[in-house]
Amino acid sequence: MVVLVDAYTSGKYLPPEFAAQGAEAVHVQSTPEFMPSMPAPDLGPYLANIVHEDVDTTVELLAKYEPVYVMAGQEPGVTLADTLSERLGVPTNGTLRSEARRDKYRMIETLRAAGLHCAEQFKSGDVQELVDWAERAADYPVVVKPLKSAAGDSVFVCADADEVRTAARAVLSSDTIYCETNREALVQSYLRGPEYVVDMVSSGGRRYVCGVWMYHKRLLPSGRNIYDREHLLDAAEDPAPALVAYVDRALTALGVEHGPTHAEVILTPQGPALVEVGSRIAGNMHPGFHDACAGGNQATLTALAALDPGRFLAEYAGRSYTKRGEAVCSTTSTTLSGVVEGADERVVAELFGLDTVFGLNLKIEPGGRIRPTVDLYTSTMRIFLHGGTMAAVQRDHRRIEELKDRVYRIRPDEGE
Template sequence: MTIVALVDPLSSGQMYPPLLAEHGIDVLVITTPRGVAATHQKNASSRGCAHQGGLILPSMERADITSLVHSLFRLGVRHIIAGSEAGVPVALLLQTAVADTRAPIPSQTSSVLFDKAALAHRLSDRGVPALHSRELHSKAEGLAFVSTVDFAQDSLVLKPSIGAGSIGVARVTSIAQAGEHLSTLFDAEDAFGTPVTCVLAQEYFAGTEYVVDTVSFDGVHSIANVCAYQKVLSADGLFVYSRLDWLEQSAPPARLVIDHARLVLDALGRENGCSHLEIMVRAGQPRLIDFGARAHGAMHPAKTFELTGSSQIHREVSRIANGTVPPDGYALARCGRIVFFHRLRDGTVGETVDSEKFLTIPSVFSIDLGLSPGSFVARTTDLNSSLRLGLCFLTAENEAELDRDEMRVRRVFDSFFAQD
């Protein structure tokens, strides 16, 4: 009997158990402190772990990790999957441990796959074109650094070195704004309940943002999809998701970011498992802006499956179950778009919320709405606050239909709020 250990299956991680069960594979859920914290912070935007029970890792202390590894040995677990960004560090550590049962159990793993500062150093060391970055380990160090920046010519992006999505990520255009955001970050916890001890300052690289989702086997990278993001910038410099479009693999922008994604994956030593890469392109020059050693979140792979007949998760499961060699690329059967809901100012939901109104719009495939009648909704500040409002998945024969119906979707969403 094959058993797969799934670490912190939040969001898209919930796709694994039923897909593995179709192949007669049992799933052992492992819950870590990071996973518990992430579930708490996501609140209504996360459905929690896929199964109750399983194993719980109470801490990252060596004794607890050793006990967990011994449990996996007894059960014969040989496949470890990160079910979310929260589960990445433990999944990577466990993958190392079960790969060679004779080797000493590691107490930690390489951080280049989940620490943005370590990742930036690795890309620079390997000669991969990357964003200019600077680690800041205190507010005082941060203020000293930003005082040297000519904000009349440049702006910066400040982000927690360890985080998820756009949580805590802001563009700053003045020393005062930078100081305020540094205070916010260093006085807070990251997305996983740990105090922020390192902030990464990076050049603001304006351009078009793309996402490349892959799954790798023995160093060979299978491209599951390429998408283009559109974000809006709030009044206080925070990045808010607006929409995402799937691109044909043959499109020139897709080919460019796929080539860059392969360079990044090789530089990071990502040989096995799903990866999620966010790449900005300006004047034909790609730069990695975020990386996850796990599948794309927000149930994105399920939507990719509807458009292509496959996804990075489906390919990973097929490889584990049958040893199937995944295809190198993908083909879109229809155009697809995710419309992310957001509010650029505070508002109150009216007395009636009827999600069925969305389903009368021709391109709407599915709707996930998180509004309650009469509730107060604060302005959207990051991915989690956007996902709490919900999103809408559209499919159509062409982009013009998507544009038309996106406007209809947003009008319906806005109609649920009391007039200002």
């Protein structure tokens, strides 16, 4: 028996992988209602869904199932999963540095204390204090963002004091995508250089590298830096080895002993510097796609590490993936606004018919709203491309860009 806490979005891939290893699953919902910013988890694969009210009660309810593993299915479940796993006596990252694995300020300060290169930063609930720090302590641009969100939510690149003030007000007047109130905002020095993803799975502090990807983003006039696509590097290709070594040290500093991690790192002229790391599987997870392009996937390996750690340590720990062809994960953006009536099946079929398209996730259901993209949660599709040459992948990506705004049939919002 395993326990998954808040298995939103890519967490949906975990129950079948645990089932394949012979385990059943119980879901824990950390909030009274499902979070409205994300599709609700499909509870069909679970024996039960426990709505968390207090730790003692949740532990008592879970103990009856005699679980052997507890993990977060998505970011908001990280600290609760740490608490439950510690209380239930199963493999755990523990609660000592749990907050540092969620709170971005504590995360970076933990790395600084361990001697790792990282951004300069300051946090406050006072807009003027944030502006004063930016004026005094950092060269522009600077980055302003929430302490505990994800997916590019309310992350602003600011070129001057006025932009810092506007961004700080926007953060402090809003909730995160996980429905947490932003009582403080974080301002950081801008890390110059290309950005990468390093995905791993750990067991007993030993790790397997599932993939190293390079981000391609686009900065909007508003200061929002939106995702466009990411492509897979060969594990031996520079700068992958240096990024992996840095992330391994960062995970050790943050107390990550078990489970999947998704780290974002910028390669600055001074070396790698962490943007943030999530103690959960990657948002771009697609088991079949990752099996095809990297010879394994984070969801399958997470289940293996949890239920058969001896095999994981013998066959995977200390090793890295093998790149099998060119691979790109495309995240489409839009400037459209309205209510989605459905998908144009002819356009969807054309996308699926492109030579290198491996899979496609339509992110907006009929009746849902499409709005101009400012972060991952307002992107419209995730498309997985895999081919023998990057030229073939890039050709199909260009066609995706031409078709992306024709996928959904949209009616204007009332009043427009």
